[in-house]
Amino acid sequence: MQEEKKLRSQDWFGKTGKDGFIYRAWMKNQGFPHHEFMGKPVIGICNTWSELTPCNAHFRELAECIKRGVWEAGGFPVEFPVMSLGETLMKPTAMLYRNLASMDVEESIRGNPIDGVVLMCGCDKTTPSLVMGAASVDLPSIVISGGPMLAGHFKGRKIGTSDVWRFAEAYKVGEMSQEEFIAAEGCMARSAGHCAVMGTASTMASMVESLGLTLPDNASIPAADSRRKTMAHMTGRRIVEMVREDLTMSKVLTRKAFENAIMVNAAIGGSTNFVIHLMAIAGRIGVELDLQDFDRLSENIPFIANIQPSGEHFFEDLYYAGGLPAVMKELSNSLNLDALTVTGQMLGENIVLSNAHNREIIASVDNPFKPNTGLAVLKGNLAVNGAVLKPSAASPHLMTHTGRAVVFEDIDDYKARIDDPDLDIDETCVMVLKYVGPKGYPGMPEVGNMVLPKKLLEKGIHDMVRISDGRMSGTGFGTVVLHVSPEAAIGGTLALVQNGDLITLDVPNRSLHLHVSDEELAERKKHWQPLELGYERGYTNLYLNHVQQSHQGADMDFLVGKSGTWKLRESH
Numbered sequence: 001m002q003e004e005k006k007l008r009s010q011d012w013f014g015k016t017g018k019d020g021f022i023y024r025a026w027m028k029n030q031g032f033p034h035h036e037f038m039g040k041p042v043i044g045i046c047n048t049w050s051e052l053t054p055c056n057a058h059f060r061e062l063a064e065c066i067k068r069g070v071w072e073a074g075g076f077p078v079e080f081p082v083m084s085l086g087e088t089l090m091k092p093t094a095m096l097y098r099n100l101a102s103m104d105v106e107e108s109i110r111g112n113p114i115d116g117v118v119l120m121c122g123c124d125k126t127t128p129s130l131v132m133g134a135a136s137v138d139l140p141s142i143v144i145s146g147g148p149m150l151a152g153h154f155k156g157r158k159i160g161t162s163d164v165w166r167f168a169e170a171y172k173v174g175e176m177s178q179e180e181f182i183a184a185e186g187c188m189a190r191s192a193g194h195c196a197v198m199g200t201a202s203t204m205a206s207m208v209e210s211l212g213l214t215l216p217d218n219a220s221i222p223a224a225d226s227r228r229k230t231m232a233h234m235t236g237r238r239i240v241e242m243v244r245e246d247l248t249m250s251k252v253l254t255r256k257a258f259e260n261a262i263m264v265n266a267a268i269g270g271s272t273n274f275v276i277h278l279m280a281i282a283g284r285i286g287v288e289l290d291l292q293d294f295d296r297l298s299e300n301i302p303f304i305a306n307i308q309p310s311g312e313h314f315f316e317d318l319y320y321a322g323g324l325p326a327v328m329k330e331l332s333n334s335l336n337l338d339a340l341t342v343t344g345q346m347l348g349e350n351i352v353l354s355n356a357h358n359r360e361i362i363a364s365v366d367n368p369f370k371p372n373t374g375l376a377v378l379k380g381n382l383a384v385n386g387a388v389l390k391p392s393a394a395s396p397h398l399m400t401h402t403g404r405a406v407v408f409e410d411i412d413d414y415k416a417r418i419d420d421p422d423l424d425i426d427e428t429c430v431m432v433l434k435y436v437g438p439k440g441y442p443g444m445p446e447v448g449n450m451v452l453p454k455k456l457l458e459k460g461i462h463d464m465v466r467i468s469d470g471r472m473s474g475t476g477f478g479t480v481v482l483h484v485s486p487e488a489a490i491g492g493t494l495a496l497v498q499n500g501d502l503i504t505l506d507v508p509n510r511s512l513h514l515h516v517s518d519e520e521l522a523e524r525k526k527h528w529q530p531l532e533l534g535y536e537r538g539y540t541n542l543y544l545n546h547v548q549q550s551h552q553g554a555d556m557d558f559l560v561g562k563s564g565t566w567k568l569r570e571s572h
């Protein structure tokens with residue numbers, strides 16, 4: 001019987017003599033009786049609670065629910081904090097710190113007497129950072145997400161994060177005042193939870209569920225719904241069993257699981273950030289994944305979850321309509337139903353009783369909201385290692401487009417000139433933004449969906465082709481080419497684009513071409529000066545020296561792979 005296997009935590013708490021004394025005695029200051037240390041599975045609850053990560057601000061209460069489940073199943077729960085990354089406040093971008101947080105998670109798990117882990121994830125980067133860190137240790141691990149906010153209500157209509165971009169345009173052309181902005185702010189985030197649309201947080205919650213790392217239905221239960229607490233309780237119960245079964249992360253995170261996540265992401269119109277984070281997770285656990293896989297696997301997957309920004313509704317509505325299990329049920333003919341999940345059962349077994357209850361929200365694959373959406377991976381001389389575009393959020397009339405480049409040398413240049421009435425630009429132009437990649441900004445911020453020039457918004461133009469080496473918020477939309485690799489900061493072709501160059505975006509043929517000869521590009525390259533990146537010390541210096549390009553997941557080179565739970569020496 002598996003239970004006979006010696007628990008890792010007993011290398012601490014099971015010790016006799018001085019070492020055991022030190023490991024147990026200080027824990028007892030919390031009132032834990034001696035028998036707690038006698039061979040119960042110790043469950044680490046990895047908490048990203050922070051008042052500076054508003055999307056995760058309800059996590060202390062949620063952690064208590066997890067503990068109830070752990071106690072109930074005979075485990076010993078120990079909650080610990082890790083670096084929390086909030087999208088809204090952290091400058092220059094929470095993405096700069098994703099890898100740092102993953103290091104915190106990895107070492108906190110490995111260095112402590114933990115047999116299994118519950119990862120408490122919510123706001124965008126708190127999911128990949130925790131999964132990446134835990135994957136590099138590979139203990140039994142389960143994810144609980146914090147759940148989405150309830151949709152906001154403003155002036156009689158529902159709002160969510162995607163409206164920030166609509167409001168920004170309305171404000172720019174004077175259709176919305178600062179006073180209305182402040183009123184809308186109070187309506188936007190009216191409950192606990194993360195962004196209410198299919199932004200990156202909802203995408204990440206769906207990713208971990210489709211990877212098999214959560215209990216069924218984890219993704220979409222609203223944060224404010226009591227069933228979120230029940231989910232936490234049941235997650236606590238389950239992780240204790242997972243330790244007894246030795247159901248480690250690598251048994252769940254197989255190639256099949258990654259394929260499932262890619263297909264589900266296409267069906268729900270998930271964020272483009274999904275690509276970067278899934279690549280990084282695959283790198284940690286050691287599953288081969290290529291940028292092309294995202295395009296190939298999602299090619300015939302239609303858009304069947306009618307959630308903003310690609311659709312009309314909110315993430316909570318997905319839950320009421322049957323949740324992610326119902327979406328996966330619709331995809332049964334495509335998914336790897338034999339992928340093992342944290343329930344101990346195959347994905348197909350988990351979803352067998354699920355059904356879509358509302359065809360306004362969850363469509364069948366035969367009658368989808370949009371056909372063949374997925375994610376387009378573009379290549380060409382402008383993106384030798386690839387770039388991505390989300391067709392479901394783009395304009396059909398721009399999917400094949402040739403236009404004159406209007407170049408912004410960096411984000412400051414864009415901000416300074418975009419609303420200049422004399423800027424030589426019209427709706428047929430292609431906006432190009434440089435130096436917003438992993439090294440360039442640094443951290444690869446979500447600025448790729450540049451707001452259009454005021455004079456074009458006033459003309460009623462709401463979309464143009466935009467190209468950058470940056471990212472876009474998962475709540476964003478438009479014909480936006482992102483993640484151009486190699487990035488401008490390391491001398492990618494993007495750095496060499498000049499005003500007036502012609503660029504062709506051809507999504508059907510997956511191509512992104514700059515109409516400038518190789519000879520001319522070579523000549524321009526000779527005159528190109530690398531950016532002075534700065535940051536002579538600290539984490540950002542480490543990051544700049546080691547971060548990989550976006551098509552590789554933007555992880556740091558020395559973090560790829562896993563070290564497991566190698567034997568550690570005693571601390572005294």
Ligand code: FES
Pocket residue numbers: 055086087088122123124161194195199201
């Ligand atoms: Fe946290 Fe959107 S700001 S999920």
Ligand code: MG
Pocket residue numbers: 087124200446473474
């Ligand atoms: Mg974001």
